[in-house]
Amino acid sequence: MKRIYFFIFYLSLFVSYAQGLKPLYQWKFNSSQEKNTIEENTGTVYKINSNFETPEFVKGIEGDGLRLDGYSTYIGGLLPKPLHFPITMTAWVALETFPTETASFFSLIDKKSNAENWISAGINKFGKPAILLSLNGEEKYYFAENKLPKFKWFHVSLIVNKNAISLLINGEATLEIPFNTKMNLSTFNSFTVGRDAEEKLFDNRYPLTYSNGIVDEVKIWNTSLSPNYIKKTEIAEKLNSKAILAVPESRFKNDFARPKYHLLPAANWTNETHGLIYYKGKYHIFNQKNGANVYLGQINWGHFSSPDLVQWTEHKPPLSPEEGYDQNGIWSGHAIKDDNGVPLIMYTGGNDNENGMCLAFPEDDDLINWKKFENNPVVKGAPKQYSRKDFRDPYIWKEKDAWYMAVGYGLVENEIQKGALLLYKSDDLKKWTYLHPLFKGNPGTDHSGIFWEMPVFWKMGDKYILSVNPIPYDGKPAITLYWVGSFVNEEFVPDYDLPKKLEVINRMLSPSVALDKDGKTMAIAIIPDLIDSKLHLKHGWAHLYSIPRVWNLKNGEIYQTPHPSLLRLRDSLKSFNEVMVNPSQNLKIGSGHQIEIVAEISALKSDKFGFYIGKNQNNKEETKLYFDLKKNQLVIDQSNSSKTDLIEKRIEIGDLNLKKDEPIKLQIFIDGSVVEGFINDKEAFTTRIFPKFVNSDAIEFFSENDSVLINKLDFWHLKSSNNVTDF
Known part of the structure; x- marks a missing residue:
């Protein structure tokens, strides 16, 4: 009988202890609603804050987890009841990246008494776990020396006692700091998950202190959990679970401006x-x-x-x-x-x-x-004889038995600033000796700017192409310029003084150049968005890369054409042959956001003709892309391209050298917001359009002052390239 009593007594103690360790609050994200998440024990509903229309629930450590984006997604609010010491708050976290500045996984806040009192478990931009503490607005950050992983699950525990705050990673004590509860802080009544207690901004625009990854199984106890209990009960075998950090397809599902066959990162x-x-x-x-x-x-x-x-x-x-x-x-x-x-x-x-x-x-x-x-x-x-500290973007090539490296720079000579490339030499790619400038600009005559970035020194036949990108200066935007010449006595000697523009309308910058598998020179470059930062935050991505292009060198000029690999993207085809277009009626070609057009056009007596793209009859959105043969120019008129207030209404103009009595071959690639074009298998141009309405996608051909003959026009819808991530 005594044994039974003792068994019942100890069983009651165990049950009592187990009940005492039950989380007071917990978020598992499995019973979440479309834009809200539910605290499991009390049923309290919390809004999921996010720039995206629908917050993202992905595979978590167990069931679903909440996907964080690094700058907008978090949850937070008042707790049903205040927390008193001791407190333990835990969460499972998997990071895609370290934050742009020190940020929090979660925070406890004294919102009602003094919102400047809070404690957070976080991480700095180098991956060091941290305790963040604010008492009456005086913030202090404490960092551990170890480094957290990316692309793996780890468990975070923040334990707050009256005399100390402890941070545990995977149940192991990582950091402990003394804590004085006499500092007018005895309870917490609010929390955040996914960001700091307070939002901080970079440049008054970009939110910092957010986490980017997945958070799951967030729990708060009104007790101090032991490391052993955390390891056995909260972690156990879960640590071996695989973290899948791929950005959910739903994030950009309805973003018709986001390209589908161009290369760009998954987000950001x-x-x-x-x-x-x-x-x-x-x-x-x-x-x-x-x-x-x-x-x-x-x-x-x-x-x-x-x-x-x-x-x-x-x-x-x-x-x-x-x-x-x-x-x-x-x-x-x-x-x-x-x-x-x-x-x-x-x-x-x-x-x-x-x-x-x-x-x-x-x-x-x-x-x-x-x-x-x-x-x-x-x-x-930089070499000691030069004063400028800015010095960047190395480019390496081999000439005979020596390796050379050109580095982007800017010199001051006779009080004149000029772009330059500094030349280094090496036998083994590890030890480098500075020689002299490979080449310097002369901005007074060649307009090549005061500092050069992203150089390319590429040999084709017996000639070198030297390409540079002058930084914006004196109201002039960044641009890609190039010379053709020779490498003589370890210096570049151009065949002509004035550089050429890589594009007629130069919205593409900084080409990366290499040989493809067949030995053709190919190039891929950045195409900036040139839109307001508020739109970048709304979109969740910024910038993309050009389609791969083939370079050929003829008569001292780069001839650019689309790489033939793109042919496999072609889907449905619509063709027009021997069609006369007059000023009274445009030729309606088709519609879509992923399009390729190849046209051969005879101007006849017209001197102004081209395409409307992104056209919407109802909302009056349209971009006008046309040739002005009187001025021998290509014009892209975006005065009406978008009803979005933040989109700049601009007209872009590039000079051409066309012969009016010869047919013009025009090849255009449209992919969401990016437009790339090629003229006569030589000239190239790039622009960006951001219509407000999804049905602003019609394409028409027009002529303004006389008839134009379209000898042949092929119109393809293009397939998505189905780019993926492996993380």
Whole structure:
């Protein structure tokens, strides 16, 4: 009988203890509503804040989890009852990226008494776990020395006692700080998940302190959990679960402006491409990437690969900033094959003192994992005889037995600022000696600006193409310019003084150039959006890359055509032959957001003709793309291209050299908001259009002052390239 009593007594203690450890509040995201989530124990409904129409629920650690985007998605609000010490708050987290600035996974706030009192579990931009503490508005951040993983699940526990605050990662004590509850802080009555207690902005526009990844199984206890209990009960075997961080397709499902067959990252910010290379049966290209936000910050190197230049797979960023020589970003550079045919990366790494050129080497044949060179930077800062600190974007090539590297720079000579490329030489790609400028601009006559970025020095036949991108200056936008010439006595000698524009209307910048598998010179470049930051935040993505192009060099000029790999995108075809178009009636060609047009046009007596694209009869949206043969110009009139107030209404004009009595071949690619065109298999142009209405997609041909003969016009709908991510 005594045994039975003792068994009942201990059983009652166990049940009491187990009940005491039941979370007071918990969010599992399995019973969430479309735009809300429900606290499981009390049924309290909390709004999911997000820039997107529908918050994203994805595979979590168990059931569903909430996908965070890094700048807009979070939950928070008042708790049904206040929390008193001790408190434990936990969550499962999987990160796609580290944040752009120190951010929180979750926070506890004294909202009713003093909203400036809060405690958070967070992480800094280098991946160090952190305790964030604010008492009466005085914020203090405490960082551990270890580094959290990306693309893997980990468990976060924040334990608040009267004398200490502890941070546990996967049940292991990671950081502990003393805590004095006499500082007018004894209860918490509010919380956030996915961002800090307070929102902070960069440049008064871009939200910081958010997390980018997945959060699941958020729980709050009114007790102090032991590490052993957390490991056995909350973690157990879950730590081996696979985290899938792919951006949900639903995020951009209704975004008709987002391209479908062009290359661009799964979400968020990108700018220049670099390191285009063909290696072991695959094309690889790298890019400037801020995966946690939609502005130029926290730059990593992104990575894509493709078997055919059409369908691309986005991989995990191979290079990310770390404390030290590249803590301010992994900036642009180049990828080349060394003397053994193995790729390497040379990139610009910067800190608060200087920029340097840095190496990285692959750890696998798929170029997924890379290791930074232990002796980075291999070039530390600009040469001592120059005063300018800004110094970036290396480009490498081999001439006979020596390796050369050109780095973008700007010089001051006789009080005149001018763009320049600094030339370095090496035998082994690891030790570099500065020689002299490879080439300098003369902005007074060639209008080449005061600083050059993203150089290309590409040999075709017995000639070199030198391409540079002057930065915006004196009201002039960024542009890609090039010269053709020779490499003589370790200097570039141009065949002509004035550079040429890469495009008639130059909205494409910084080409990455390489040989394709058949030995053709190909190029892919960045096409900026040039839209307001508010629209970037609304869209959730910024910028994209051009279709792959083929370069040919003829008579000192680059001739550009679409790469033949794009032919496989063609779907349904509609053709027009020997059609006369007069000013009284436009030719209605078709409609769609993913289109290719190839037309041969005879002007006859007309001197102004072209296409309406993105046309909407009801809402009067249209972009007018036409030839003005009197002025020998290409004009893209976007005065009525969009009813969206934040879209700039502009007219873009480029000079041509057409002969009126010869037919014009025009090839146009339309993909959502991007338009790329090619004239006579030579000239190229690029623009962006952002109509407000999804049905602003009609295409018509017009002539203004006389009849025009369309000898032949083929109109294709193009398929999506179905780009994917592998994370």
